[in-house]
Amino acid sequence: MRIIxxxxxxxxxxxxxxxxxxxxxxxxxxxxxxxxxxTEAGMASYFQQMNARVMLDFGFTKDxxxxxxxxxxxxxxxxxxxxxxxxxxxxxxIHPREGAAGIxxxxxxxxxxxxxxxxxxxxxxxxxxxxxxxxxxxYRASVDASRPVLIFVxxxxxGAGLPGGGGRILDHDHPRHVDHVAARFPELQIxxxxxxxxxxxxxxxxxxxxxxxxxxxxxxxxKHLTEALKREIPRRLKHRVMFxxxxxxxxxxxxxxxxxxxxxxxxxxxxxxHGNAAxxxxxxxxxLEV
Numbered sequence: 001m002r003i004i005x006x007x008x009x010x011x012x013x014x015x016x017x018x019x020x021x022x023x024x025x026x027x028x029x030x031x032x033x034x035x036x037x038x039t040e041a042g043m044a045s046y047f048q049q050m051n052a053r054v055m056l057d058f059g060f061t062k063d064x065x066x067x068x069x070x071x072x073x074x075x076x077x078x079x080x081x082x083x084x085x086x087x088x089x090x091x092x093x094i095h096p097r098e099g100a101a102g103i104x105x106x107x108x109x110x111x112x113x114x115x116x117x118x119x120x121x122x123x124x125x126x127x128x129x130x131x132x133x134x135x136x137x138x139y140r141a142s143v144d145a146s147r148p149v150l151i152f153v154x155x156x157x158x159g160a161g162l163p164g165g166g167g168r169i170l171d172h173d174h175p176r177h178v179d180h181v182a183a184r185f186p187e188l189q190i191x192x193x194x195x196x197x198x199x200x201x202x203x204x205x206x207x208x209x210x211x212x213x214x215x216x217x218x219x220x221x222x223k224h225l226t227e228a229l230k231r232e233i234p235r236r237l238k239h240r241v242m243f244x245x246x247x248x249x250x251x252x253x254x255x256x257x258x259x260x261x262x263x264x265x266x267x268x269x270x271x272x273x274h275g276n277a278a279x280x281x282x283x284x285x286x287x288l289e290v
Contacts, residue, residue: 001270003052003256004088004277004290006216007150007193007244010056011038011046014075017059017249022162030157031249038248044083050252052245053290055116056080057091057150059158062126066098070105077112088290089116091150095126096134103141110145116281116288118142120150120193123172125158130172131180139185146284148189148214151178153203154196157219157249175203182210189284193244194219200226207240214280218244222258234268242277 009017016037018024024035038046047054056076061069073092080087092109094102110117119138123129130151142149153175158168175196182190192215196203207213215237217225233241245255259269278290 001051002274003050003243003252004274005047005052005054005218005245005247006191006242006277007091007218008054008056008247009059009249010076011036011043011248012040013037015056015058015072017057023158026161027249029161031246033249033251036248040079040082044086046247046252047083047086050256052252053086053088054245054247055089055091055118056087057093057120059093059122059125062093062095062122066094066101066105069094073105073109077109080113080115084114087115089113089118091118091120093120093122093125094138096128096132096138099137103137106138106141107145110147116147116285118147118149120152122152122156123177124152124156124168124170127167127169127172129174129177131177135181136184139181139188143185143187148191148280148284149181150191150193150216151181152193153178153215154194154199156194175199175206178203178213179206179210182206182213186212188212189280190214191216191242191280195225195229197226200229204228204232204237208236214240214242214276216242216244216277218246219249221250221255222262230262233272234264238268238271239276239279241272242280243273 027035058072061072076090092106119142121130153173155170178192190213195217245252281288281290
C-alpha cells in the first residue's frame with residue numbers, strides 16, 4: 001500500500017531531531033527505540049523500500065538564529081532535490097520572532113523546492129501558542145501560497161522526563177489554539193499534528209466543526225490511541241485522518257504493521273495511508289505529484 005507520511009524527521013546525523021546527550025539518552029524511554037543514523041541516500045532508500053513519500057521536519061530549527069536556519073534549509077532543499085520520489089517535501093519550523101525575515105525565508109524555500117514546503121508551528125517548543133497573533137502574517141503568507149500549515153497538538157515526547165519537561169508548557173499545544181486559528185483563517189488548511197491526548201475529544205469536536213482542519217497521527221503507536229478516536233477513524237473522520245510515522249524515532253515496519261492489525265477495512269487504511277493526504281494536496285497544490 002502506498003504511503004504519504006505527513007510527518008517524520010531526518011534520520012541523518014546532521015538532521016537528527018534529538019540534539020543533546022540528554023535528549024538522546026531519553027529516546028529509548030520515550031519511543032522505545034535507539035538513536036541510529038542513516039546517510040541521506042540510505043534514508044531515501046529506506047523510504048523507497050517502505051513505498052513512502054515523506055514530509056520531513058528538522059524540529060530544532062526554531063531554536064536557532066535565522067542564518068543557521070537558512071543553512072539547514074539549504075541542506076534540506078538539496079537533499080530533497082536529489083530524492084524527489086521519496087522526500088515529498090519539508091516542514092519548516094521558524095521562530096515567529098523572526099517576523100518578516102522568517103516569512104521571507106519560508107517563501108524562499110517554497111520557491112526553491114520542487115515538492116511541498118509548509119510552516120510547522122510548535123507552541124510548546126517556541127513558548128508561544130499557535131493562536132497568538134504573532135503567527136498571523138505567517139498564516140497569511142501560507143494562504144497566499146496555498147500551502148497547508150502543520151500545528152502540533154497534545155502532549156509531546158520532546159522534553160519528556162527532563163527537569164521541568166525541558167521548560168515546555170503542554171497547554172501551548174492544546175487543540176483550542178487550532179480552533180482559534182481555523183476560525184480566523186477559514187481559507188487556511190490546517191493539519192493537527194500528533195494525537196491530541198489528553199484532549200482528544202476536544203480535537204475530534206474541532207475537526208467535526210471546522211472543515212479546514214485535518215489531522216495526522218505521528219509519534220503514537222496506533223494501539224495507544226483513544227477509543228473515541230479509533231471509533232471515529234472509519235466513521236465521521238474517515239476523510240480527515242492521515243498517516244504520520246515519526247521516523248527515525250519509530251520505524252515503518254512497526255507503525256504500519258500496527259495500523260494493519262487494528263481491524264480496519266482496506267478502504268479505510270488506503271484513505272489513512274494515502275488517499276486523504278492526496279485529497280488535501282490536490283486542494284492546495286493541484287500540480288503536486290503525490
